[in-house]
Amino acid sequence: MMSTLKLATRNLLRYRRRTLLTALLITLGVTALLLFVAAAGSFKQTMVGSITDSMLGHLQIHRKGYTASIDNLPLNMSLQPNAVSKIEDALKADPDVAAYSLRVKLGAMFSNFTENTSIRLNGIDPVAEDAALPGLRQRINEGNKNGALVEPGKVLIPTLLARGMKVKVGDSVVLVVTNASGSVNGKTFTVGGVLDAVTGPGGRDGYIHINDARELLRMDKPEVMEIAVRLKSIGKLAAVQQRLTSKLEEIRNKEDKPAAELHTWADLSPFANIVRMIDLMTMFIRVMLIAIVLVSVMNVMLMAVYERIREIGTLAAIGTQPGKLMAIFLSEGLLLGLIGAAVGIVISYALVAFLNVSPIVFNFGREQITLYPHLELIEVLGVLGLAVLVSALASLQPAWRAARMDPIQALRHV
């Protein structure tokens, strides 16, 4: 094996310029793919982190049918206390659930005493919300970041609303709501904080204490519109979704139909489509890498076989078995792919390190995104494996041709 590799290395060095150019092409392809994967991965991670940590959680549970009308924030589609209690039991029993937050969602009229506008509100338990959505606190750009997330009588409002209505922390505002039975209720609140807007559903919502929300809506029972669930690891999402879905199936309403439904963050956020698009683009770049490696290695190996026909004839004449001849040429292709990919990986790591020192910053919607790309070992090994595998495939036909060559014809070749 060593002797075959040694011979293959010498043969690659025989045509230095050609080998260098082909390896360089593979290096460029591998670097482009790894850099894209690293940057896109960082973008995805940042965006998904922002969405799941400060808005949606990893999973959400609603009354069956609520999400279909979620834009209207229907008040008559809440989860009843009995169902909520059973859901809480299921969540507490699941080992992969880190925290959950019960929410009352409502639409309100927001008044600064001189003008009005509408606002979407989440009534939350500040402790539970803090545990389930730790990123929400990071969005507070004005107000106390260190105390309770939201105190009774206070409201957290989005930046755009604060700016548009010219209100600041400490100002009094009035929230007026119409409850499920149609009666109107209002209450004065103090602006407790101003929140940075984030891209996605709920990115421009306000927050009040859950007791204030229930008081405004004159709820006589502790109803809940939404339960945001945080998992210990987002990697367990599919498994937990499967487990909880089957448990929720067991919680039935009066018509003996499932009372609740479960959605992942991806079901609820349009960013999931962008993630899918990024994955698709990654796949296209991967296909391009395959094409680059396949064409360049096959071209080089076909040339190598053509130029060394007499040599192949000599080696065959002195007793080299066809399999060994094939191995010599396969090794050359493999080495070419391996060297090109290895150099590409080294360059990619260096560029990723540089990008972590001087990160890329850009605006996405109203958010400023800073990319800190990183390479997962599994991805790097995957790309290396892909380059080597495709190189082997590209060398297969030329190597087979060399192995099947008639020694006499080969020796006569001029």
Added chain:
Amino acid sequence: MALIKATNITKNYRMGDEDVPALRGISFEIGEGAFAAFVGPSGSGKSTLLNLIGCLDHPSGGTLFVHGTDISTLSRSAAATFRGQHLGFVFQDFNLVPVLSAYENIEYPLLMVRGWSPQKRRERVLKMIEAVDMTEHAHKRPDQLSGGQKQRVAVARALVGEPRLVLADEPTANLDHDTAYRILNLMKTMRDDFGTSFIFSTHDPKIMNEAEQTFTLEDGRLSHEGVAA
């Protein structure tokens, strides 16, 4: 037992719709330790006959035994094994592997064909390098060697695996007169030292005279068989 026993060997090549005969029923025997030459003009069938004996091609008819094996029936892989175990080759153009040094070229059959151990290989290669007087050029690549030196390396490569027979197709054609004689003398010495039989082809009458046994071919037929006095 004869080293080579050919009986009524024929070989036809297909050219378009026609079969063109290259050998037309040749029979001969060559014994162990021979230093024989196939001679004749270009196109007489010398190379074809060497290719058949070297298991590089199959005869169209007749039987051909080399070292007791009917080589006309060998498969591609079995023929490669037979060549690797029993035969050595010396080519007109030397045909050394350009990326290997003289030492590595000689080592190649032991490493890639025979699979000898490193120690055994080293001993044998050094012995052969010394035998062909190439010790001081052992680490040079073929492009750093003269024609005569290349052919010495080729002779050593052919003999390194201790074959019973070495086939040399016009081994002196690309060498000057003096070098050609030195190579022939080297081959003869190797035959004497190692007991290996040599069969070479030539169309040069002076070179032919160095052979102890000659087979003259004309138009695919054996026209004369002679033994040197």
